[in-house]
Amino acid sequence: MSINDVVIIGAGPAGLGTAIQLKRYKIEAILLEKEAVGGLLRNANLVENYPGFPNGISGRDLVELFKKQLENSQVLPIFEEALEVDYRENVFIIKTTRRVIISRIVVVASGTKPKRLPNINISKEAEKRIFYEVYHLGHVTNEKIAIIGSGDAAFDYALNLSKKNKVIILNRGVKVKCLSLIFKRALKNSYISYVESIEVEGVKYHDNNLILVCHNSTGKQEIYTSYLVVAIGREPSLDFFSKNLKMNLKRLRSLKKLYMVGDVQNGIYRQTAIAVGNGIKAAMEIYRELKGEKP
Ligand SMILES: Cc1cc2nc3c(=O)[nH]c(=O)nc-3n(C[C@H](O)[C@H](O)[C@H](O)COP(=O)(O)OP(=O)(O)OC[C@H]3O[C@@H](n4cnc5c(N)ncnc54)[C@H](O)[C@@H]3O)c2cc1C
Missing domain, CATH: 3.50.50.60 (FAD/NAD(P)-binding domain)
Known part of the structure; x- marks a missing residue:
């Protein structure tokens, strides 16, 4: 050889x-x-x-x-x-x-x-709609997409996806580890919403939707989206x-x-x-x- x-x-x-x-x-x-x-x-x-x-x-x-x-x-x-x-x-x-x-x-x-989601309940069907990079979602338009994370990547992904979709960023804490200019751009963007102190505990799939089972200070909440992007490091x-x-x-x-x-x-x-x-x-x-x- x-x-x-x-x-x-x-x-x-x-x-x-x-x-x-x-x-x-x-x-x-x-x-x-x-x-x-x-x-x-x-x-x-x-x-x-x-x-x-x-x-x-x-x-x-x-x-x-x-x-x-x-x-x-x-x-x-x-x-x-x-x-x-x-x-x-x-x-x-x-x-x-x-x-x-x-x-x-x-x-x-x-x-x-990417760091994977920790052991939370995720149904087999739901797995197919969970991504760790947004490159794979370039073709997606007019959908609602959730992003878990609080760093540069989470906010950059949100700005990218918001050109054709509505995006919700879910931060389990209150701290943001993101360049301030990117954070400000995301907050100003009407297609992006940002929620703090919310933890995703499970992901189900029903009728073409992902259902994120979340927990916040007021109790349990379900968020419906089409895709989930995980950007937790x-x-x-x-x-x-x-x-x-x-x-x-x-x-x-x-x-x-x-x-x-x-x-x-x-x-x-x-x-x-x-x-x-x-x-x-x-x-x-x-x-x-x-x-x-x-x-
Ligand atoms: C959302 C986002 C926004 C960013 N914005 C900026 C920015 O504005 N400015 C900036 O400077 N940087 C930015 N970055 C960071 C930048 O993308 C990275 O720093 C850069 O891509 C790192 O290059 P790399 O070659 O070291 O690694 P990577 O880009 O990760 O490339 C590694 C390559 O190795 C391949 N590979 C891995 N394992 C194997 C294997 N076993 N066999 C064969 N191939 C393998 C992978 O498929 C991949 O193609 C951003 C990153 C993200 C995620």
Whole structure:
């Protein structure tokens, strides 16, 4: 089996930054993507902090530009999920949904996964109308959609969905962990309502409707909606690391064999420009490593 120089896991902004920069050095990398190019950015309502777009740009449009740049750079993602990544005898062994790939270097750009709803009563039928990203609801119009959450994502999702639907945001507390300008925009929007101190305890499905069984200070309340979006936080997406790899992670990172770029390692600093920058920096370091240049 041939040994590749670099495998990148994830074609979100971080993986794209890595792949495009590597291509400039004529280093052929395998770019794996389990779902779609652009990653989480596909959900962003209006990206106002990515330089070059003075009036902001929607996440979806920015992803289209990224795709064009990939095409022009002749980077072709492979749409396969990395199921397991192990490290043995100085190489990485990457098992995907279709093959096994061997590589000297791995760049992990797998972003984050959503925190799931805790153990509440949800009927099987209701499950089909519960989403963790709004990208999947792009086609939905004139419906009522509930969002659970109190952070940037919840309010950004609401602004996005309110262009074609009515939205209700349900916050179980009174604290909002959202950029104040986004919060204010949402409050001003007549298609968005915001309710505090309300906890969803169960989700039923009846007659084409979701029924959210909620609890607030006055007792129980039922809210009827068409869809539910859950935005209660995200955590690094790293399920594919083998036990052995987890044990050797620190060493492999310091040896510059394994790189972690973007949201997967940025904690609360989860932003597109940071992810792209991490990816470009990793590619520059990889170039030096492969050329044998020492800093
Ligand atoms: C609602 C919302 C609004 C936002 N607004 C802004 C904004 O205004 N400005 C800003 O800068 N940022 C914004 N962001 C954040 C931005 O989207 C992220 O910081 C950015 O997408 C992170 O890029 P990433 O490549 O690190 O991870 P991701 O974008 O999460 O990409 C990771 C990719 O890896 C893939 N992947 C995961 N596991 C595997 C596997 N095992 N095998 C193969 N592929 C895998 C995923 O499918 C995904 O495509 C927003 C995010 C959200 C949710």
